[in-house]
């Protein structure tokens with residue numbers, strides 16, 4: 001789940017053709033996320049994320065959790081809903 005967006009400024013140095021070193025700054029956009037598996041708050045650079053994943057329509061999992069295991073557990077939840085009989089007493093709030 002995307003919580004907020006922050007900006008950090010990073011300083012880099014480069015060497016010119018005359019041998020002088022120059023420092024320059026670049027602003028990075030950092031996305032603050034909450035893991036949908038363990039609720040840990042972590043961050044990720046916006047430039048490293050796929051643009052299609054920049055919404056809360058998809059799940060976000062931190063590097064400590066097993067992504068494939070999490071995806072399989074979500075598939076099991078969906079399958080349980082699909083196999084639920086029509087006469088079930090569960091309402092949409094409990095899904």
Ligand SMILES: [Zn+2]
Nearest residue numbers: 035038062065
């Ligand atoms: Zn996690």
